[in-house]
Amino acid sequence: MMELTPYQRNVLRIYLRYKEADFSFGNFVGSIWWRWCLFAAFAVGGYYFLASFAPGAAWLIVGMMVGAALRDVSYFIGALRMWPVNRETYDWERIEELVGGKGDGDAGDAG
Numbered sequence: 720m721m722e723l724t725p726y727q728r729n730v731l732r733i734y735l736r737y738k739e740a741d742f743s744f745g746n747f748v749g750s751i752w753w754r755w756c757l758f759a760a761f762a763v764g765g766y767y768f769l770a771s772f773a774p775g776a777a778w779l780i781v782g783m784m785v786g787a788a789l790r791d792v793s794y795f796i797g798a799l800r801m802w803p804v805n806r807e808t809y810d811w812e813r814i815e816e817l818v819g820g821k822g823d824g825d826a827g828d829a830g
Contacts, residue, residue, distance in 0.1 A: 723817055731818045738811060742802040747795045754791070758784040 723731070733750065740746055748755070765780035 721817060728818050731814050734805075734809065735811070735814060735818065737802070738806060738809075742799060742806075744795065744799075747798075751791060755788055758788055 737746060762781045762784035765784075766777045769777035769780065
């Protein structure tokens with residue numbers, strides 16, 4: 720049997736979850752909300768820390784965090800466009816065999 724890394728196993732579990740619940744923006748955000756919270760905290764904290772003596776750098780930090788969130792949204796849009804094809808071409812029985820059952824992974828560990 721093929722040995723999966725923890726990352727690979729978790730991604731396959733996420734795919735199984737999307738197969739069952741469908742691929743939606745809500746499912747996507749539900750899987751990466753913690754990352755976006757970190758982005759927001761870093762952006763706000765970085766802004767307030769730097770705003771008094773380096774306002775340009777403060778806005779740079781905010782822009783970088785917004786850019787990272789927008790990057791995630793663009794990844795989602797690309798994955799959403801491909802999901803109907805992927806759903807039909809994946810060997811779901813093999814994926815279930817590899818991960819040891821139905822999907823219950825937390826996408827937060829995959830990204």
